[in-house]
Amino acid sequence: WFMHFFGKKISPEAGVEAIVSEIQSARIKIFSNPKLFLRSVGSVLLSHFFYLVAAEILFLSFGYHPLYRVLISGYAAGALFTVISPTPNGVGFAEVGMAAVFTSLGVNIHLSGVISILLRAFSYWLPLLFGFLLLQQSNLKKITKEVSE
Secondary structure (H helix, E strand, C coil), rough: CCCCCCCCCCCCHHHHHHHHHHHHHHHHHHHCHHHHHHHHHHHHHHHHHHHHHHHHHHHHHHCCCCHHHHHHHHHHHHHHHHHHHHCCHHHCHHHHHHHHHHHCCCCCHHHHHHHHHHHHHHHHHHHHHHHHHHHHHHHHHHHHHHCCC
């Protein structure tokens, strides 16, 4: 019904076949190069570990010594809301979800908000800004190269 509303007709069987085909393709790629797959999984886990360390450092810089379960729970809530929120990359929802979990686990509400916003600033907004600036620089180089030719 949903796809029919937009004028597309997709049979349920075709949708299931497409999903199964994608899963089989992913399985083939994973088993064709397991070292690359394990390296990818390891880099993702390592990046999450570094963000947890950053959260610990932020808490310590404000004079609060959180328990690791508080740290991990708040960060996991932020990561969850990043995935399931309706906004791109969880903008707004991840910060609020992280702060709510920190607060529910005993952290001061003001500190929870500040830590959540700062952690998201380091993990999302700062890389986004750097990426935007580098993209502008590369486009500027391309334009100046075209003009000089």
